[in-house]
Amino acid sequence: MTRHALLALPVTALLALLPLAIARSAPTALVAAHVIDGRSDTFSSATVVLVDGDHISAIGDRSIIPAGAEVVDLGDATLMPGMINAHEHPLMYTSDYQNALLSSSSAYKALMGLAGLQRLLLAGWTGVRVMGDADVYYANQDLRRAIDGGVFLGPHITGAGHYISITGGGGDINYLSPEQTVHPDGLIADGPEEIRKAVRTEIKYGADWIKLLVTGAFESVGDDPRNIAFSPEELRAAVEEASRHGVPVAAHAHATEGIKQAVAAGVRSIEHGTYVDDATLHEMARRGTFMVPTIYLGDYYAEPGHTLRAQDKNDEYIKHGRAAFLATLLRAHKYGVKLVIGLDLGGMIADPAVYAKEFAVFVEAGIPPMAAIQAGTRVAAELMRWDDRLGTLERGKQADIIAVPGNPLNDISALQRVSLVMIGGHLVKRPGVPVSLAGMLPAPATH
């Protein structure tokens, strides 16, 4: 009904419409054996989470369930906040992502990215931080716009359009002849002035994070994760420029000295951090710098049938680096570094259930299961600056809730078998009901 048509109606008719306008659906009571609220170190004493509209209205026992509520009884399951994946590249739909960049349009990658994001949502991931992507344009920002606008169901998205890289770095395509000119996956910038321009371009097109490839990478061809790409001067220019716009910076960094320089420049998060030393871990704890170690990624590419173009670098890391990295992770936890779950697996590459294996790697390193779960919920939300509304199950928070079977503190692999997913109060998956991924826009009027 148009505004003009409304104005033409008599007052009595308008009043008749009011109950429709304020009509609300009945609250939903999610009932389970245990509740993990994302904040306490033990199970909450609650067994019921009450959802009213898009938010949590109460948490307690069965006495809080009002008459008329829809009750979803999940038996021996555990309720917990939706998982947040702090490091992802949704548009990478094949392991050979640089060739895919050269052979697929941005539109095709956006469609593949949407499918990948929806698969992640159904696997329990209600938030994703994009750490740049293999795309010349800004398809992730378009996906975020379409999802936030309610056109498609998908996880909450924040992140960078591209990874900013030096010429010849991890974001450049280094296996073509010098005669070839292509648009690489990364945004190439050399020197402080080009970096400033790259940061401004990213922000212009909707990036709400800046991602820097501070050192070489494991997955790309022709660069070395032990080498430092950007100079301290370039890093300072990036952080200074991003800060002027209120945009945080994430630094991909493996080499020890590169991590040190990125932390000193004031980045908000270190991605990977493979060769970080103890002095830098202490400095990160002191400054509150987050670390997203993305350890399961290396394990995934150590499995038969999963191959990278630069497979030799991963093989070498698994042989000589992985054990030390797990020990580093435990020390980082003990020193108080804010560790966060991130996968880095891409969109359609892996079975969505395996993404939760990053929690199992944290536990394998010796981190308590509850701390691992918090790294992928409350602490991840803090990294994203979402913690005022997401990341915990608390009264007033947005209803992003999942259920896993049994007790995940005894068996962390339960996170790979999510049975219920609710995002913003919408139940998109529940036991015994076929999944529906219809958009959230109201159905079009039939008259």
Ligand SMILES: [Zn+2]
């Ligand atoms: Zn990555």
